[in-house]
Amino acid sequence: MAKNLLIGLFHEATPTADTLAQLRELGIPDDCVTVMSGIPYRPEWLGRPPVRGRVPMFALIGAGLGLVTAFVLTWGLWLLYPLNQGGQGITPVPPTLIILFEVTMLGTMWAAFVGLLLENRFPIFKSQLYDPRITEGHIGVLAEVDAELADKAEAILKANGAHHLQRVEEKYPLFARPGNLLDRLKARVTTLFGPDLLQRPFWLVVAVGIVVLLAVGAFIPYGIFPVAIPTQMEHQVSIGFQQGPRLAAPAAAVPVQGPVLIAGQPASTPYPATADSLQRGKVLYDLTCVVCHGASGDGNGRLSGFFVPKPADLTSARTQAFSDSQIFLVITQGFGAMPSLAENLDVQNRWDVINYVRSLKK
Amino acid sequence: MSERKTDQAFWRRPAIADETEAHQIEDVRQQHLLLDPRYPLDSDRDVLDPMYRSSKRYWFFFALFAGLVLMMFTTWTVQMWLGLGITGLKRPTMWALYIVNFVYFIGIGHAGTFISAALRVLKVEWRRPISRAAELVTVFGLMTAALFPLIHLGRTWKFYWLIPYPNERQLWPSFHSPLLWDLTAITTYLSCSILFAYISLLPDLAMARDHTSGWRHILYSVLALGWRGTEREWSNHETALNIFSYAIIPVMFSVHTIVSWDFAMAIQPGWHSTIFGPYFVVGALFSGAGAVIIALTIIRKAMRLQYFLRTEHLEGMAKLMLLLSFAWDYFYFNDVLVPWYGQAPVEKSLFALFASGRVAPLFYLMIFANAIVPVTLVFKRVRTSIVGLFIVSLFIQIGMYIERFLIVPVGLGQNEIPFAWGVYVPYLPESLISIGAFGLVIFLFFLISRFFPLIPSWEVYEGQVLQGLRRIGRAILPTRAEPD
Numbered sequence A: 001m002a003k004n005l006l007i008g009l010f011h012e013a014t015p016t017a018d019t020l021a022q023l024r025e026l027g028i029p030d031d032c033v034t035v036m037s038g039i040p041y042r043p044e045w046l047g048r049p050p051v052r053g054r055v056p057m058f059a060l061i062g063a064g065l066g067l068v069t070a071f072v073l074t075w076g077l078w079l080l081y082p083l084n085q086g087g088q089g090i091t092p093v094p095p096t097l098i099i100l101f102e103v104t105m106l107g108t109m110w111a112a113f114v115g116l117l118l119e120n121r122f123p124i125f126k127s128q129l130y131d132p133r134i135t136e137g138h139i140g141v142l143a144e145v146d147a148e149l150a151d152k153a154e155a156i157l158k159a160n161g162a163h164h165l166q167r168v169e170e171k172y173p174l175f176a177r178p179g180n181l182l183d184r185l186k187a188r189v190t191t192l193f194g195p196d197l198l199q200r201p202f203w204l205v206v207a208v209g210i211v212v213l214l215a216v217g218a219f220i221p222y223g224i225f226p227v228a229i230p231t232q233m234e235h236q237v238s239i240g241f242q243q244g245p246r247l248a249a250p251a252a253a254v255p256v257q258g259p260v261l262i263a264g265q266p267a268s269t270p271y272p273a274t275a276d277s278l279q280r281g282k283v284l285y286d287l288t289c290v291v292c293h294g295a296s297g298d299g300n301g302r303l304s305g306f307f308v309p310k311p312a313d314l315t316s317a318r319t320q321a322f323s324d325s326q327i328f329l330v331i332t333q334g335f336g337a338m339p340s341l342a343e344n345l346d347v348q349n350r351w352d353v354i355n356y357v358r359s360l361k362k
Numbered sequence B: 001m002s003e004r005k006t007d008q009a010f011w012r013r014p015a016i017a018d019e020t021e022a023h024q025i026e027d028v029r030q031q032h033l034l035l036d037p038r039y040p041l042d043s044d045r046d047v048l049d050p051m052y053r054s055s056k057r058y059w060f061f062f063a064l065f066a067g068l069v070l071m072m073f074t075t076w077t078v079q080m081w082l083g084l085g086i087t088g089l090k091r092p093t094m095w096a097l098y099i100v101n102f103v104y105f106i107g108i109g110h111a112g113t114f115i116s117a118a119l120r121v122l123k124v125e126w127r128r129p130i131s132r133a134a135e136l137v138t139v140f141g142l143m144t145a146a147l148f149p150l151i152h153l154g155r156t157w158k159f160y161w162l163i164p165y166p167n168e169r170q171l172w173p174s175f176h177s178p179l180l181w182d183l184t185a186i187t188t189y190l191s192c193s194i195l196f197a198y199i200s201l202l203p204d205l206a207m208a209r210d211h212t213s214g215w216r217h218i219l220y221s222v223l224a225l226g227w228r229g230t231e232r233e234w235s236n237h238e239t240a241l242n243i244f245s246y247a248i249i250p251v252m253f254s255v256h257t258i259v260s261w262d263f264a265m266a267i268q269p270g271w272h273s274t275i276f277g278p279y280f281v282v283g284a285l286f287s288g289a290g291a292v293i294i295a296l297t298i299i300r301k302a303m304r305l306q307y308f309l310r311t312e313h314l315e316g317m318a319k320l321m322l323l324l325s326f327a328w329d330y331f332y333f334n335d336v337l338v339p340w341y342g343q344a345p346v347e348k349s350l351f352a353l354f355a356s357g358r359v360a361p362l363f364y365l366m367i368f369a370n371a372i373v374p375v376t377l378v379f380k381r382v383r384t385s386i387v388g389l390f391i392v393s394l395f396i397q398i399g400m401y402i403e404r405f406l407i408v409p410v411g412l413g414q415n416e417i418p419f420a421w422g423v424y425v426p427y428l429p430e431s432l433i434s435i436g437a438f439g440l441v442i443f444l445f446f447l448i449s450r451f452f453p454l455i456p457s458w459e460v461y462e463g464q465v466l467q468g469l470r471r472i473g474r475a476i477l478p479t480r481a482e483p484d
Helices: A013-026 A055-080 A093-119 A132-136 A147-159 A181-193 A199-219 A275-288 A324-333 A347-359 B019-031 B040-052 B056-082 B097-121 B125-153 B156-162 B178-210 B214-224 B231-264 B276-302 B311-342 B345-356 B360-378 B386-413 B428-448 B457-466
Strands: A003-010 A033-037 A139-146 A163-170 B467-472 B475-480
Touching: A003 A013, A003 A147, A013 A033, A013 A139, A013 A147, A033 B231, A055 A093, A055 B231, A093 B178, A093 B231, A132 A139, A132 B040, A132 B178, A139 A147, A147 A163, A275 A347, A324 A347, B019 B475, B040 B178, B040 B457, B056 B428, B097 B125, B097 B178, B097 B231, B097 B276, B097 B386, B097 B428, B125 B156, B125 B178, B125 B276, B125 B311, B125 B428, B125 B457, B156 B178, B178 B214, B178 B231, B178 B457, B231 B276, B231 B386, B276 B311, B276 B386, B311 B345, B311 B360, B311 B386, B345 B360, B345 B386, B360 B386, B457 B467
Parallel strands: none
Antiparallel strands: A003 A139, A003 A163, A033 A139, B467 B475
16 A cells, blocks of 8 residues: 655644644554654653653663673682682672672663664664754654545644645655564665665774774784784893893992902992081981981881891991991891882982991990 | 634744833843743754854964874873883872873863763753763863873883783783772773763754755764654653763762772872762862863853853852862861871871971962862852853862872872882973873864864753743743653
């Protein structure tokens, strides 16, 4: 049976509602009529049956999928590949809750978006019956009517003051009929491969995008398409374990063990104990050593109680008998419970402190 | 047959015989956008026209901000090449300006959601014309913020180690770590904010499609996905927006809470605080509201959108900001009072540093900008002055940036081991990148303003349909119909 498509534009909501009521009286079922507007008029304002969308259902399914994904990412993977850390056990609950929440929300919202697209059959790029004036504030009534009713329907639209009335013969049904699947598929196929301008390029881009994503996401990392990703490793010097020749020590280096005095290493401080050096030494000593060794150097600093053995008495004959380089070594490397202070004192600072330590001699 | 009473199209203004009444109505219209409807085509033109008319001044600023963006990316490239050593990062302050920027830009991203989602749920009408701009502040703020962990990585190309994917060593990102929480939260927030903005953009894209030709027409046809505004489309659209609004609000709260946990989970004096979550969220909303006001005032002037963006909208934002300023004071006081009462030595030293140490000027500037300047908003004069609001918002941005600076590198420099204390000073690379980041957000705005309508016109028309006037005694007052 041939169908006719009618579209008419209205300015106001009341005549639109009247038209819709009269079309129904004429025997045109509600699902063959739709209203288009640039403003969200609620169906009940126009006396139309409410729309039952399934977007919330999509959102719920998405939430479920998100929850499952989050469980896989947290507990699933960590039970499969256990790696104990942080003293929290393999599957601690509190951090899991955080991931569960975020991924569930991600699933909910993405699914709601997908639901919106599917429920509205978006994207539609085939030409549809539409009038650009609708986004100017007009309300459009679109009806699909049997040919014999078309004249009457048109008269109703006109009587209620519709302007820009249009009537089109329809080749394919506009609304998905409860008819058989083949018919509906045919309608789909025309939308996919029809003569419309954008439909084909769009899906082409989508298809290419999916292939590229697959290639990047799976094929390249797994070496299915081996791609030589530059790592710059070949520019780096590569030295094997214990490979010779041995490099010379840097100028300021101090030996860790063995004789303290080696060639080129000053046995005593290269900086004379001038007033300046002593003053600097005192300041630095008060910053870095005093907490342990005490202000007078007797080893009774505030923290000394925490150390066994106690910090050395720097005024004692034993310590004072050390060579300068030996004290330098202690500061640089640390000794026993004493930490290395190399980061706090640069080389000259260390010699200044040593000058000051010397001045503490009883 | 008796004449039935029919409604008037919402943009028609009935002629009023009584002259005083006409004046009164005109007055109310001047104040309220939603009571001042026009034929939608005229409004549409106002929204669309600035998109294709770019003045010389536009191109000047465009070039300026594009230059800043270029500077940012060049510096970043240089830093990748030479390594993080060229920045001021060194022990103990391995987190510094990049992390400050990260927190700051995520922060300004919070107001967008708050305005378009929370105010939507609460049916606050003045949100209508400003929600798009606010959403864009969110999206651009988050995009910029998301760059900073990458910049901060140094070896940016290793970023994929954060993503859970099967690898040959069978190691997975540890979800015990706040950094992974960050990744999930920001992925969720950023992608869903983009979708949210896009959904509410759909009807406007259709509007743009119907009023343009050439390449723009093709672009908008593709992006509008075939939107016609049928009942089914609108109804699903409404449902989807509602789901997003309710879902994205808790996500918004979670995001800045998790950012605060990046700090609070460490036993670092000044960081290890249970109140950090809500304190950060409030700070984020506060700076975000300021950022939205700045964006609105500039858009309003530059794109001649005075019809849509009126004093009432800016005043609404100003009130929100005032409230958030008080909330920030409250949380900051809490965050300081409790450790101060404890008198732990390191925390004491931190307070001394703030009160009279080397960062005291910054500290007092922060207090002035965040707690004192916004108090001027109690005066209607300031609330309704565009320049005044702009200045207050600018102060808030400065204050909130300093707040983050005081927390991140200054706090980190003062740890439990006094001999490992350190002073952080930003070096040139991170300074240039930070300046560039501000340029990037503005540049994105400049770019987007030529492509997408910055006013959600369908939301405005919907509001106009639902608004009406009512006489009470001598006054004529706006009233609102509420569907649902």
